[in-house]
Structures are given as C-alpha cells and as structure tokens.
Amino acid sequence: MRIILLGPPGAGKGTHAGTISALKSVPHVASGDLFRKHQQEETELGILAGSFMSKGELVPDEVTIRMIEQRLGEDDCWQGIILDGFPRTVTQATALDQLFASLDHKLDLVLYLAVSEDELVRRLGGRITCRNCQTPYNLVSSPPKIENVCNQCNGELYQRPDDTADAVRQRIQVFTQQTIPLVDYYTSKGILTEIDGEQDISEVQRALIAAV
C-alpha cells in the first residue's frame, strides 16, 4: 500500500504516521525528518536544506526529489510506503507519479488532514520534538510521560527552530501557495480522502484508520 499524508504544518502528519505505518507494515518516510537528519550529520545536503528550513521556505524541488527518489529506492520501500511531507509542490507530485510509473507501482491513497490556521498556530507554538526519533509531542494536547523525555526512545525533546511564530506564519503561507494545489491534483485522480484534522487526536486516528 502506498499512501501520502498531506496537510499543513501542524496538521498531525507526524503524530499519526507511525500508527498507519504499523497498521500497514510499511515504512514511514518523512521528508522533513530526512532533512533534519542530514542537518544533524552536517552533510552538504543538510547545510543547504537548513538555509531554507530556518526561514520556513521549501527546499528546492530538484534537491528534494533526488533525496526522496534515493530513499524510495531502498529495499524496505518496495512493498509500500507512507509518505509524510512529500510531495509539497505540483512539480514534486509529477515527479513522484513518474517514479511510481517507472517502477510499476501504484499510489493508493492521499489522506488530507484539514485544520484551520488558528489551530495550526496554537499547536506549533506548543510542539516539542524528539531530537533522536522525531516523534512530536505537545505541551498542552499530548505531553510526554516524563518532562522533556521521549516516550518512545528516551531521547531529548526540543523546540524546532522553525516552530517560532515568524517561521510558522511563513510556512502556513507557503503551504497555501504551493501545496494546496495538490488537493485538486489528487482529487481529480479520485484518490484523495479529506479528514477533519481539527478533532481530538484519538478521533483523528479513528478516522484515518477507517480510511485506510
């Protein structure tokens, strides 16, 4: 099964990707997580990506597509995948279609998590993320069991530098301009399901499970 999790920053993609990944036994591939791993390792790609991420802008398509193509070429992605944060532009979506076509793979489902801007700003203001496994938490809606410690891996929790008020506003604007067109793109292919992402975490999870 090949699934895309589509939604604005703060919609809940990272929160729910793990559940779907476990349910369908397919790997969770998150473009933002891959970029942050490159940043931590101070690779050339990481340094380049960081200069865009810190401003809340998208990393150029060409670089992003190359990174995802490489990841999708690994053995564990052969049977299926859950993509989180990619594609984010029509150019990326077209490249993904071409890649899947060349491999004789089919994209089954696009899950679109819809959340209002006010709620996104509220959520991202309280988001803390594991430095090690990148699981997201929230100071208000889903705090970790032990303060500043990841429930999954005991890693340290931190506030992402792009979760500051200015960068968040910029990222939401970028989503509206560059990523919203993908809703029509996948609707016209008949594979998009919209989920009300504004509900409680448990209700969103139930709706996502029902959809897959």
Ligand code: ADP
């Ligand atoms: P969020 O959790 O807010 O949706 P991500 O972790 O997915 O954010 O992405 C963080 C940043 O990484 C983005 O603001 C952007 O700079 C970069 N990025 C992630 N995915 C992509 C992509 N598909 N295309 C371009 N840039 C991306």
Ligand code: ADP
């Ligand atoms: P994305 O990966 O789409 O950027 P996250 O999964 O990281 O979003 O969630 C953004 C923030 O909102 C996190 O702090 C997360 O704990 C919190 N959150 C996620 N879903 C909900 C929800 N349904 N209600 C309240 N807070 C949520």
Ligand code: ZN
């Ligand atoms: Zn962790």
